[in-house]
Structure formats: C-alpha cells, structure tokens
Amino acid sequence: MKVVTTRAELRAARAGLDGSVGFVPTMGYLHDGHLALVAAARERCSAVVASIFVNPTQFGPTEDLAAYPRDLDRDLARLEAAGVDLVWTPAVEDVYPPGFATYVDVEGLTGVLEGASRPGHFRGVATVVTILLSLVRPQMMFVGRKDLQQSVVLRRLAADLGLADEVVVCPTVREPDGLALSSRNAYLDPEHRRAALVVSTALRAARAAYRDGERDAVTLRRIMHDVLAAEPRAEVDYVSLADPDTLVELDGEVTRAAASLAVRVGVPRLIDNSLLHDPDPELDRPMSTA
Ligand code: PAF
Secondary structure (H helix, E strand, O other): OEEEOOHHHHHHHHHOOOOOEEEEEEOOOOOHHHHHHHHHHHHHOOEEEEEEOOOHHHOOOOOOOOOOOOOHHHHHHHHHHOOOOEEEOOOHHHHOOOOOOOOOOOOOOOOOHHHHHOOOHHHHHHHHHHHHHHHHOOOEEEEEOOOHHHHHHHHHHHHHHOOOOEEEEEOOOEOOOOOEOOHHHHHOOHHHHHHOHHHHHHHHHHHHHHHOOOOEHHHHHHHHHHHHHOOOOEEEEEEEEEOOOOOOEOOOEOOOOEEEEEEEEOOOEEEEEEEOOOOOHHHHOOOOOO
C-alpha cells in the first residue's frame, strides 16, 4: 500500500493504477463501517484509493474540529489489511493551497436536516469532495448510508460535475445492540453509550409501525418522538420523515419514506436513519443486549 501526502505525489501514484478505481473518502478514526466501504470497492473495482483528511471547512465554529478523534497509524494498518492500494493523507495546505477561494454549493438538498442544523457543513463537504474527486479521478466513489443526506448530496454533485460514474451507497454497519458505528461514538461514556441506544430503538419502532401498516407521516414521526422522549439523556435536534430522493418532509399518507434522527447524547450529536420502505436487515434483526 502506497501512502502519499502532496498533490504531486498523489498524481504520480494515481497514474500508476490500472483499470477501474474505487475511491473511499474518510476523515479517519476508521471503524468497520469504513472497512465495509473498502470491501465493496475491492469487489467492484480493480484498484482502491482511500483518503484520510479531517476537513476543516465542514465543521462549524463551535463544532469538534480540534477534538475530532485521530489515529493515523492504526488507520493505515487497517487500510493495508483491508487491501487498499493507495492512501492520500494530505495536510490542510495540500487540499486548500494558499489563497484558496473556490467553494462548491449543491442547491436544493442542503438547506434541510443536517444543512439546517449545521450551516455551511455541506458547502465544506461538497468543496472537499470535489477536490478529492478531481485529483483521484475514480470511476466509483463509496459512501455510507448512515450519512443519508450526504449520500444524496454527493450523488447530485458527482452527476452534475461529471466527477465519478457512480456513487455507491453502502448499508450502515451497527454494533450488536443496534448503535450505528460512528467515529464520534468515541465521545460516549458508558452511561451515555447505554442511552445512545434510544436512537436506533426509535428507528426500529418506526419500522415496526410501517411494517404493521401505519402510513401516516405525523403518526410515524410521533412514534419516534415518543421513544426518544422516554430517554432523559437524549436531546432531540430533529426527527424527520422525508422523501428519500428530494429530502422534502412528508405529509399525510407515505409510501417511500426516509426516517432520520439527530440527537445529542451527552457530548456527541448522533445521526441515524432508515428507509422504511426498504429491507434494513441490520435494524430488523433481534438485537443483542450483551
Ligand atoms: O463522511 C465523511 O467522513 C466526510 O464528510 C467526507 C465525505 C470524507 C468529506 O470530508
């Protein structure tokens, strides 16, 4: 596995990769969800490129940029064991050269949900991913469904700017008890780790109601609110039931519906989601409480 830092090193190493390239962008502190993206890329492409870059432009002024967990040596060992060919670990000035002044805005999809709670977040994500894709030039990019809105935004961006043939969205990987894997779970102390389970429990409750025939958007949202309200350590940011493609909030009778939650549990703000109309085996299986 080759590890490069500067844009020039990346260009030279990329030129040496033959066949189709699959790209996995990350902010590091890798967990099994990231490794599932690498595995999917290996299956579909001849070579796999990953990036590790904690992108400052997608963090708000009061967010956790400085505290964001980092462990480069462990990340590189995990990527090597997973069969990655090339890793880009740029410094901030390799991504944003002096005088940097070009930003990318994806309109329409970014004003709601995470975009409403975190102003400027998607401008930062869209800008960095545009830079990463223009330099890595992959055929396919692999992202996780846990960041549902991000996956919708990045599909739009890649199609609009012609930066990848396909954006593959891989299922959320969960702990045995249902908690979605996230680098920010590292901020949970044992008490809040237990309380954090309320997030996936609320989604499971909405899935169960939908499976039993409940189709009213207001009722489905209320079911999730009720589960969250029973956990005093959970501070709800939003409970959404939206169209999975446009992310517009649904009203009345629903058919295709994305349930999304953002909840602060102690230090971290956790997000999770489920497409109620699709199978979601990781959420529908019986949960282990061990
Ligand atoms: O999902 C993430 O880790 C980041 O938002 C991404 C796509 C790597 C851009 O910094």
